Amino acid sequence: MLVVLNNYYLCGKFPIVFSEAKDKIVAKAWRKDNRENSLAEVFSSVKVPTNAKFWRKLLAFSGPGLMVAVGYMDPGNWATDIAGGASFGYTLLSVIFISNLFAILLQYLALKLGIATERDLAQACRDHFSPAVSFSLWVLCEIAIAACDLAEVIGSAIALNLLFGLPLTWGVALTALDVLLILFFQYKGFRFIESVVASLIFVIVVCFIFEMIKSRPEIFPLLSGMLPKSEVVFNPSMLYIAIGILGATVMPHNLYLHSSIVQTRDYPRTTMGKKMAIKFASIDSTVALFAAFFINAAILIVAAASFHTSGHKDVADIMDAHKLLAPLLGTTLAPLLFAIALLASGQNSTLTGTLAGQIVMEGFLHIRLKPWLRRLITRMIAIIPAFIVTVLLGAHGTAKLLVLSQVILSMQLSFAVIPLVIFTNSKIKMGLFANGKPMKIVAWTASGIILILNLYLLFDTIFN
Numbered sequence: 043m044l045v046v047l048n049n050y051y052l053c054g055k056f057p058i059v060f061s062e063a064k065d066k067i068v069a070k071a072w073r074k075d076n077r078e079n080s081l082a083e084v085f086s087s088v089k090v091p092t093n094a095k096f097w098r099k100l101l102a103f104s105g106p107g108l109m110v111a112v113g114y115m116d117p118g119n120w121a122t123d124i125a126g127g128a129s130f131g132y133t134l135l136s137v138i139f140i141s142n143l144f145a146i147l148l149q150y151l152a153l154k155l156g157i158a159t160e161r162d163l164a165q166a167c168r169d170h171f172s173p174a175v176s177f178s179l180w181v182l183c184e185i186a187i188a189a190c191d192l193a194e195v196i197g198s199a200i201a202l203n204l205l206f207g208l209p210l211t212w213g214v215a216l217t218a219l220d221v222l223l224i225l226f227f228q229y230k231g232f233r234f235i236e237s238v239v240a241s242l243i244f245v246i247v248v249c250f251i252f253e254m255i256k257s258r259p260e261i262f263p264l265l266s267g268m269l270p271k272s273e274v275v276f277n278p279s280m281l282y283i284a285i286g287i288l289g290a291t292v293m294p295h296n297l298y299l300h301s302s303i304v305q306t307r308d309y310p311r312t313t314m315g316k317k318m319a320i321k322f323a324s325i326d327s328t329v330a331l332f333a334a335f336f337i338n339a340a341i342l343i344v345a346a347a348s349f350h351t352s353g354h355k356d357v358a359d360i361m362d363a364h365k366l367l368a369p370l371l372g373t374t375l376a377p378l379l380f381a382i383a384l385l386a387s388g389q390n391s392t393l394t395g396t397l398a399g400q401i402v403m404e405g406f407l408h409i410r411l412k413p414w415l416r417r418l419i420t421r422m423i424a425i426i427p428a429f430i431v432t433v434l435l436g437a438h439g440t441a442k443l444l445v446l447s448q449v450i451l452s453m454q455l456s457f458a459v460i461p462l463v464i465f466t467n468s469k470i471k472m473g474l475f476a477n478g479k480p481m482k483i484v485a486w487t488a489s490g491i492i493l494i495l496n497l498y499l500l501f502d503t504i505f506n
Contacts, residue, residue, distance in 0.1 A: 078408075080162040080302040080401060084232040090309045092318075103322035105236035106303040107330030109394050110149055112239055113296040114142075114334035115246065116190065116391035117197020117384060120341055120360055122286040127345025128357040130280055132259075132267025135339060137284045139268055142335040144488050145292045146328055148459060149300050151466045151477075151485060153323045156301035157316050158475035159465075163301040163458065164405020166465050179457055180406035186294045186454040187399050192427065194395060198388035200360050204381035214429050217392075227393065232306050239393060242386040243333065249383035250340040256371040257347035264343060275498075285495055286449045287338075292492070293451055294458035295398040300327070302401045313474060320475070360384065456493045463489050 079085035090102045126134035156162055161169065164183070168176045199213030208216070227235050274284050309319040348370045349357045357363055367376040404410055411419075463485045469476040477485060 078165075079160070080156070080165060080305055080405065081397070084306050086305065086308040087232055088307050090307050090319075092310060092315075099318070100322050100325060103307055103319070104326045105233070105240070106153070106300060106306070106323065107149075107326035107328070108240050108243060108333075109236060109303060109397075110296050110300045110327065111243070111330040111334040112387075112390040112394045113190070113293040113299070114145060114331065115243075115337040115387055117193045117200070117360070117388050119287075119338055120197065120384065120387070121193070122283055123338055123341035124345045124349075124357065124360060124363050126283045126287060127342040127347075128349040128363075129283065129355055131346045131350040132264050132343065133271060134274065134280070134284055134287060135264070135267035135342060136270045137274060137287050138335065138338050138342060140270065141288045141292055142331060142338070144288075144492070145296075145334075146331050147484065147488055148292060148297060148462065149327045149331065150324055151462050152297040152300040153304045153327060154320055154475055155462065155466050155472070156304045157319045157323065158472045160305060160311070161301075162305070162401055162405050163298045163462055163465075164402050166301075166471070167461050168406055168408070170461070170465065170471075176406055179461070180402065182454050182457045183295060183298065183402050183406070184399075186451050186458075187395065187402065189450040189454075190293060190295060190391070191395050194388050194391040197360070197384055198392070201381050201385035201388055204361065204364050204377070205385065211429060211433060217388075223389075223392075232303075235393060239390055242390045245386045246337055246383045246390075247333065249379040249386075250337055250344070252379055253344045253367075253371075253376060254340050256373060256376055257344045259343045259347040260351075264346075267346075281495075281498070282449065285452050288452050288455075288492070288495065292455055294455045295395075295402065297458045297462055298401050298405065299394060299398040302405075303397065316475065452492075453496050456489065456496060459489050459492060 088102065088105075091098055094102075123138070126137070152163060155166060159166065164180070167179050171179070195214055195217045198217050199208075199210050202208045202213040202216065203210055227238060274280050304319070304323050307319060307323075309315045345357070345363065349355065349363070349366065352370055354366060354370075357366065364377045364380055367380055368374050400411075463477075463482075465471050466475075466485070467477045467482050
């Protein structure tokens with residue numbers, strides 16, 4: 043009986059809103075009969091010392107937060123942050139800060155969903171919605187991953203051009219070979235991947251500390267930029283970049299990624315064990331996302347201090363920014379470190395994008411492909427438009443494509459956020475870990491703001 047009810051539920055033959063009694067029956071059947079693990083090859087593979095002190099436990103849970111933070115400092119962020127800083131000075135710092143707060147909230151909900159239910163967001167969507175709705179959400183998520191991958195391809199190609207003089211078209215084609223790099227890292231184990239990601243983030247942080255020191259930003263205008271201003275909403279040009287920053291900061295596929303990779307920890311699958319896991323995973327995520335905030339803010343601050351204050355307000359291109367850094371900052375080391383950080387950012391995003399694509403396809407469609415094949419498919423989807431634009435329009439066209447990719451990401455965001463909020467609010471799915479009333483209000487408010495901003499941008503784009 044339970045199996046029959048469960049199958050009907052998964053096929054969408056019951057309405058989404060059930061009576062409490064039916065929900066409990068279906069929930070029991072779901073827990074019993076649908077136990078495939080997210081990222082099964084690394085599920086519960088990282089040991090957690092349950093009787094150790096605070097810092098040893100925190101160290102064991104550290105890693106997933108950094109992998110998620112990678113998505114908040116990828117080459118797409120660079121394009122929007124440089125454009126925002128050069129055009130409007132420090133004004134859009136407030137957008138980066140607010141976006142980061144949204145990110146902390148939503149990633150907390152994602153990790154809580156993964157730990158409490160032992161289902162990633164894609165699996166939870168497949169369990170809850172009808173096949174037609176699940177398929178639509180999968181398509182939208184794949185579009186978001188392709189847009190993110192597009193930014194990685196272009197960013198890595200630009201970095202290779204800046205460092206080695208490699209033509210952009212060659213750089214775009216060369217990025218297809220990073221499939222081999224991904225396979226090597228996956229073979230070494232999940233902890234090894236986390237170590238590589240952490241090392242590359244460290245490189246990016248060091249590079250931008252140097253850039254910040256050399257650009258000498260003005261402190262009081264910088265602090266003023268942290269305060270929200272109404273002109274961000276009512277200035278169409280500013281709003282376009284602001285929503286691009288939102289899309290680059292709060293990335294939809296990161297929610298799927300985080301809900302899965304927190305399950306790589308081997309904590310006790312009990313109520314107390316899950317409480318411990320949520321606590322330490324939340325600390326890991328919050329600290330990592332503040333590191334991402336520093337890098338995003340640093341890119342915008344360097345652009346504002348270097349370009350906006352010197353009158354170069356039309357700089358929206360990574361390559362133009364690279365050329366201007368040496369004469370404006372008075373050192374040839376600045377553009378070199380800028381390019382190194384960009385390459386590190388692109389390669390980091392490649393690693394996490396691979397995992398996100400695997401999680402989404404397996405979770406929504408229950409189709410398991412070999413990682414190299416999955417990555418190659420996603421990479422081709424991104425490489426083809428990037429190659430065409432690079433050939434036809436050159437570097438200027440790729441810059442516009444970078445910003446556009448982040449706006450596309452932002453417009454996909456609500457389709458991941460709303461299901462996440464619905465699931466984490468549900469006591470049937472989350473049990474004791476369901477959101478309390480204050481968290482429900484905050485989560486729906488953030489979701490509403492994201493939805494309204496995206497609808498406003500869509501309306502403005504169509505009619506203006």
